[in-house]
Amino acid sequence: MSKMLRFAFVVVGAGIILSTFLISPKAHVEGQDISKVATDKMDEKIKNILSNEIAKLKGDNVDEIQSAKESITMVRSYIINExxxxxxxxxxxxxxxxxxxxxxxxxGEFRAVESISTLVDMVDYERPNLPDTNISDDYIYPAIGALIQIGKPSLNAIGQLILTVDSPKKLMLVSWAILVIEGKVNGRTFVHELGKKATTEQAKKNIDILLTKYYLHEPTGEKK
Incomplete structure (x- = not known):
């Protein structure tokens, strides 16, 4: 089977999986193993093609290894773009x-760095019908959860948001993301370093807010 035909098969399979997750409310439940569910839903032909591509990565044929890498990368890119x-x-x-x-x-599951700018724009996008229990910000606001999963690559875009945004709520949410990604000590260091780039009054105000309120506040009397 040609590379393009294999890719077409896989794209169809990826489309089926995406449709399953995006349309059916029961397809994705908090805490569910997404990779297992996706594998269960996948057509056998698609599964076999992907298995063959992965098997090539374990072989010694340089051309086949390169071809497999390209095919798998194309599939990932297709899904993320969709x-x-x-x-x-x-x-x-x-x-x-x-x-x-x-x-x-x-x-977030894909650790899709390509989506960081989109996710940062949506940090305050809220999940509806929240359960009446104590839940964290990264569950209430799924874009925060996704940025946390992506991790350190998210920090540059989060920093740019901090330097420009005029929204206490967004500042509070990204302070949680920084705390989870970096920890409190490194998170405060990140904000201090970011403060060196603060050239507007809004940016300076935001840095001060992050260091004195919310999740990254400094203990009273600690030097900045």
Whole structure:
């Protein structure tokens, strides 16, 4: 089977999986093993093609290894681009909020650095119908959860948001992301270093807020 035909098969399979997760509310449940569910839903032909590509990575044939890497990369890129499109095209549509949230969660699962700018723009996008229990900000606001999963690569875009945003709520949410990604000590160091780039009054105000309030506040009397 040619590379393009294999890719077409895989794209169809990826489309089936995406449709399953984005349309069915039961397809994704908090704490569920997404990779296992995806494997269970995948057509056998698609599964075999992917298995063959992965098997090539374990072999000694340089051309086959390169071909397999390209095929797998194409599949990943296709899925991530589709998920980003779902998020961008539906973020203002209340009827699609559940779909957007599932797409955001999958971007986090994929550690999709390509989606960081989209996720940072949506840090205050809230999950509907929250349970009446103590839950963390990264569950209430799925884009925060996804940025935390992506980790350190998210910090540059988060820093840019801090230097420009005029929203206490967004500052509070990104302070949680920084805390989880970096820890409190390194998180405060990150904000201090970011403060050196603060050239506007808003940016300086935001840095001060992050260091004196919310999750990264400094103990009274600690030197900045």
């Amino acid at each position: 998920l980003i499109t779902v998020v961008r095209n539906n973020k203002v549509n209340e009827n699609k909020r559940d779909n957007v949230i599932r797409a955001i969660e999958l971007l």
